[in-house]
Amino acid sequence: MKQLDIKLNQHFSGKVVRKDLTKLVKGNAIVPTYVLEYLLGQYCATDDEETINQGVETVKSIIAKHFVHRDEAQIIKSTVREKGSHRIIDKISVKLNDRKDQYEASFANLGLKQIPISDIVIKEHQKLLSSGVWCILTLAYFSTDQKDASPWIIESIKPIQVSNVDLGEYKEARNNFAKDEWIDVLMQSIGLNPDEFSRRTKLLQLARLIPFVENNYNLIELGPKGTGKSHIYSEMSPHGILISGGEVSKAKLFVNNSNGEIGLVGYWDIVAYDEFAGKTKKADRGLVDIMKNYMANKSFSRGTEVYGASASMVFVGNTDHPVPYMLKHADLFDVLPKDYYDTAFLDRIHAYLPGWEIQKLRNEMFTEDYGFIVDYLAEILRELRREDRTHEYAKFFELSDSITTRDKTAIAKTFGGLAKVIFPAGEMSEEDARELLDFAIENRKRVKLQLQKMDETFEEVDFSYTVKSSGKRVTVETLEVIEYCGLRELKHGDDSTVLKEESPQPTGPGSLKLADGQKIIRDNQTGVSYDNLFGAYLIGATDITLVDPYVRLPYQLRNFMEFAKLVSEKKEGDAEVKLHLVTANNEEFIENAKEAFEQMAYSLESVGVLFSYEFADNIHDRSINLDNGWKVILGRGLDIWQKTGGWFDINEYVQEKRLCKACEVTFVKG
Incomplete structure (x- = not known):
């Protein structure tokens, strides 16, 4: 494990169970996961393999014998009649028959309707009066000559849920x-x-x-x-x-x-x-x-x-x-x-x-x-509904005065809900709270931005907050606006986040307007490629050193070749560019890496890129060092994208379509 x-x-x-067991016992039973795991919890809530195997067989047997499939309803009815009573698992809903002054149950899969059920049961389990609850119950059959009397009797019934x-x-x-x-x-x-x-x-x-x-x-x-x-x-x-x-x-x-x-x-x-x-x-x-x-x-x-x-x-x-x-x-x-x-x-x-x-x-x-x-x-989650954590963000942050009461309520409820889920005991650092607050603000701002597009009477709102410990102001933007609406997220040295309109930078020789600064890439952001991230900084460089400790796995080697391709595209005409890689490795991967790097060197030579490499222990920082006076500090190295769906996923071939991992890229003039 x-x-x-x-x-x-x-x-x-x-209180825990191995999650693959649900698939093992479900078979063709159309039943919610919480029903199956309720049963697995009775027999398989352990890490002992032998007990798990026995428990799985027991649960399979219970499902096979007692779960009601619609196409086997008549067989179950016959079993109840022949045995006198039988335990079943079915979805039950109840209605009041005011003409007879009695509650009557309907069985979703068994197909029985208007079966009398005790008032005491309804008082204990009022949710039966709604659209249906999965239950374990004992159903009996007793033939009678009494007119309009049902032979079906609910002897006992228990909704499938943990009681305490x-x-x-x-x-x-x-x-x-x-x-x-x-x-x-x-x-x-x-x-x-x-x-x-x-x-x-x-x-x-x-x-x-x-x-x-x-x-x-x-x-x-x-x-x-x-x-x-x-x-x-x-x-x-x-x-x-x-x-x-x-x-x-x-x-x-x-x-x-x-x-x-x-x-x-x-x-x-x-x-x-x-x-x-x-x-x-x-x-x-x-x-x-x-x-x-x-x-x-x-x-x-x-x-x-x-x-x-x-x-x-x-x-x-x-x-x-x-x-x-x-x-x-x-x-x-x-x-x-x-x-x-x-x-x-x-x-x-x-x-x-x-x-x-x-x-x-x-x-x-x-x-x-x-x-x-x-x-x-x-x-547990239901018990947490009793608690109110909506105002805890106020210990660390103060929302902008322009945020309306309705917006603040929405932000506070999202913050409080996530706080209960992730920090049920209530202990949060300022950093923890800031992550949740940013998330809450963004998901409310997404609503407000659309309302402003739909109705011009909705005024613009400054979705920002002040960090009480430092007095710094932080502005929050939705990710899709940053991706598609010409904004980029920057961070000042004082750690306050600002948004700046993106303007296309000229990329031709002699027309560059590059500057020191930092770009922030957010989790799940798209539209990012090596070219639009730092391609312009490669122009004019003839000696490039990439320091990245993790270039060994197949997707990391793919990333490096895409970087090398960009280097070849940014160099001038028939000029040659030296590209040197400093990376780390271990015994498990080093031979494959050496073989891959030798093939790369042979291949890249044909496009004017002279590739060399070395292995260095204890390196951690990731950067691109250029002889044109620039240094690009890479927070995650070349590994800025999440896993793609493989060969048949267009994301594998188009960098701008890939989802990013959160990181920062800093540009420094030497």
Whole structure:
């Protein structure tokens, strides 16, 4: 096991499970992950391999014998009749039959309807009155001659969810993990391999958990298909429900005026709308108006009654166009149905997650390591909803006065939600808090910028803050604006962040206007190539030394050859340029590296680049030293991009299409 898995089993014994086991037991059962992991938690929450193997077989047996498949419903009914009673796993919903004055249950897969169920059960598990809850129950059959009497009897029923968790114990155990370790634990817990994601993308994934820990939180995520936008809301927790955006009604969501029944917001912590996008989709305008009031005030009214609820609202959908197209020709909300394309409604959104930054999920992105049993984590997150962490940023920072109250509330709720997820015990440094605040501001600013494009009455807002410890002012911008709208992010020596309009620099000999300075590249940023980053600084250089300790793995060797290609393109005519590489290596890679470098030297000679190399121990700094008087200090060396999808991914061949890793590049005149 990895060291992190060992540590997780040590401090959370009995509460974690190996995530690949879910696939082993699921088979063709159409059942949420939290149901399977509830069972795995009973039998496989250990790191003992023999116990795990036995537990997997037990869970497989339970699923095979008791899970109700729709196509086997009649067989299950027959089994119950022949045996007298039988234990099953099915999704149950309950309604009140006011004519008979009794509650009646419906079985999603078994197909039974109007089966009497005890009032006591409903008092204990009121969520059964909503759209359905997965349960383990014992169903009996007793034939009777009584008219209109049902032979089916629910003897016992238990919703599938962990009953008790100790939040104090969870917080105490969390203190044994560093911040980065804890983020990876959470990534593994939601089924993802943290090694395949950048830091920013990890935050985007964990931001999907904010509605689970924050009351009345309104989140939207729009992006390409296949990035897992809706998965977490259907699979992660028994306290969230995923519904089709086209199937919503006032009665289903809020309250049914005909019988007074409260809708979904009264029973669920999260109501998520799947497939929310689509310009041609129709919506009830009255529903939109009720939603606007609820999202702003946590209350809704039908008739004369006013109700309150704490359910968070999540809207997920697919975009029709790439981001540059939307920014130029429309806005980032353009894909929404006409009735929801309403500035008053959209202004209630606390955060807009940029789904286009999240890569489509590939097999290697799923983890086979340990993570929390999702049902346990779901209960912990639900307990954290009771806490308020929205004002903790104020210990370190002061938001700009121009930020409106609604904007500040949105920023504070996103900050507080992420703080509860990543720092449940409450201890945060200024640096930790700044990362979360920047993220929160950016995702609210994304909403506000679109509102300003849609309606000119929305005034511009200065989304900046002051660091109390230093008095420095920091301006936050959305990544897509930096990428596509002619801005670049710079950092002053006093550590304050500013934004500057990008102007094309001349690249011809004698016309260069290069200057000392620094460029900041953010996680997931695109549009960056070696040429537009530092290509102009190579012009006129005839002797170039690259210092980079990590040029050994296939993708690192690819990066170096792309750099060497740029050197050949920037040199004058038939001139020769010396290119020397100083790097480090070890016994595992050194022979392959030597072979690769010899082939490179032979190849590059044909384009006028005289390549040489040396191995040096204990080097750390990364730089390009040029005999034209410039030095380029590379924070990450040539390794500035995230992993591509391989040979069949256009990102493999076009640098500007690749997602970047966060780093800084500094230009110094010698």
